[in-house]
Amino acid sequence: MRRGFLLSTPREPRKAAPAEPRPSSSSKPSEQENKSTAQVPSTTVIPLPARYIFRPLDPEYPPDIWQRTVDVSEFPQAGVPPEQRTVFVHYNGVVDALRAQHPGWPQAFSSPSPPVYKIVPIDGAGLGMVATADITAGEVIVRERPLLLSPKALPTQDREALACLTVGLVQFMNPENRRAFYALKNCKGKTMPTEEDGIINTNSFMCGPFPTYEGRYCGVARECSxxxxxxxxNAKHCFDPATLTQSLRAFRDIRAGEEIxxxxxxxxxxxxKRxxxxxxxxxxxxxCAACRLTGQARQQSDTARAFVNACGGDAMIAKVEAAFEEWLAAGAQRTAPVVLSPGLTQLDPFGMAEVLWDTMVREGCYNRGLWEPLLTRLVKGYAVLENAERVRFYATKAAQLRTLYTEEDGGWRAVADNPRQTEWWAKLGAKRIR
Ligand SMILES: C[S@@+](CC[C@H](N)C(=O)[O-])C[C@H]1O[C@@H](n2cnc3c(N)ncnc32)[C@H](O)[C@@H]1O
Incomplete structure (x- = not known):
């Protein structure tokens, strides 16, 4: 079930009762702090959530692009102020499919109110967004309908026709949205055929997926852009087809005053290369901080990122998973790190998971296929080792990231709130090597 929708008003009061308990801003919550969290009957066993499988990214050119026809409409067509309307360029069948999947499409939505950011000049970067309140990982920072939503690939390769189309699309916007569109930055100058193309190219982010259309969409929005x-x-663009909204969500806790x-x-x-x-x-x-590094520190950062990337492939995840299961079956023995050579340390599979998580956090690169298997391993391991505080810590991270990607915690919040009732708690019993 989706949370945070209001039927009529577009702004969600920030103080409204959240659907989930708000996690502590401290990175390692204590037992005491969690006394108030949702409890389940003491006999209940809470399974660790199954991994969310991301669908592969849509291709830019869907295979049947030349058989499709394009339509342009403004949505919703009535009942909302102009700034909540989107010029939606869509291939045939997409709107009917959206209406069938999401009754009342596009559904009403809300955004945090009062806003938790402001748009201000940023040294050397034009305008940017700065947090005006502390924001917790996973939270929505802003949600809005894009000014324009369009498939990345349109069925023409004629540059002039495309340029005319983009000009026409902007003319199709209501006057308020058109003004907001032209206020956006164009970093492309005269390198694009038109000002409109320059603005779209500077500001667009990926949207979708859309039913019946296996191709990427891009959007341009007043705030998110x-x-x-x-x-x-510290944040990520997210798109919700049910409400036809774009949002920014926090990857990690963001302090008031930090740039988003x-x-x-x-x-x-x-x-x-970046x-x-x-x-x-x-x-x-x-x-950015990573790009300002020099010498050995830069090399280390590059190596760490390549390491996170390499560990995120399905084959590698499965291999490491198997090693972890063996380690568990053999008694979950923690072994001291062994330095094999400078920069090369041998760790047990559990220690390896901790190092990989810390690397991902330090570099600020959350690998979308890796974070959940990794956090599952850490939660499972700490449950076996009977460390409730660490189970809670890693399960909270998993709840936040799962919410960021899917709008639901996937069951991780229940694990965080009841560490001793997870299926892996003290599971090895006498087999565990202490
Ligand atoms: C999507 S816009 C972001 C908002 C933009 N700064 C503005 O004033 O509206 C992208 C453009 O912002 C600028 N920009 C974004 N990130 C930057 C950064 N880290 N450093 C310098 N300029 C940046 C670049 O000109 C880039 O082409």
Missing amino acids: RANHSCSP TVSYIDFYLPSE KEELKRRYFFDCR
Whole structure:
């Protein structure tokens, strides 16, 4: 079930009772703090949630693109103020499918109120978003209907026709949204055929998936498009087809006064490649903390990112998972790290999971396929080792990230609230090596 929707008003009071208990802002919550959290009957055994499987990214060009026809409409067509309408360019069948899947589409939505950010000038980066309140990992920072939503690929390869189309789409917007569109940054200058193309190219983020259409969409929005880039972002763009809204959600806790950033590119690339890509596509020199590193520190950061990326493949996850299960079956013995050579340390599979998680957090690169298997391993291991505080800590992280990606905690909150009732708690009994 989705949370946070209001039937009529577009803003969700920030103080309204949250659907889930708000986790402590301290990184390691204590037993005492959690006395008030949701409890289940003491006989209940709580299973560890199954891993959420991400569908692969949609291709830019769907296979049947030339058989499709495009339509343009503004949604919703009535009953909301202009700034809550989206010019939606869609292939045939998509709107009917959305209506069938989501009764009342596009459904009403809400955004935190009062806002938890402001848009202000950022040194050397034009405008940007800065948090005005502490934001907890997983929380929505802002939710809005994009000004424009369009498939990335349209059925023409004629540049002039495409340029006319983008100009036409902006003219199709209501006057308020058109003004907001032209206020957005165009970093492309004269390198694009039109001002409209420049703005779209500077500000678009990926949207979807949409039913019946196996292709990527991109969107441009009044607020979300103001988020600047960091190679260690603290937020992520998310899209919800049911409400036709774009949102920004926090990857980690963000303090009031911190800039809210997203990543425009693949953050696993080595720093030189990231710099090249950002310069080529967005015309700026990245000065984020990771890009300011020099010498050995930069090399270490590049290696750490490559390591996180390499560990995120399905085959590697399965291999490490098998080693972890063997370690559990053999009694879950913690062994001291053995330094094999400078920079190369041998760890037990559980220690390895901790190092990998810490690396991901330190670099600010949450691998979307890896974080959940990794956190599952840590929760399972600490449950077997009977450490309630660490089970709670890692299960809270899993609840936050799962909410960020899927809008639901997937069952992780129950694990965080009741560590001693998880199916793995003290599971090895006398077999455990102490
Ligand atoms: C999507 S816009 C972000 C909002 C933009 N700063 C504005 O003023 O509206 C992308 C553009 O912002 C600027 N930008 C984004 N991140 C930046 C960063 N880390 N450093 C410098 N400029 C950045 C670049 O000009 C980039 O092309």
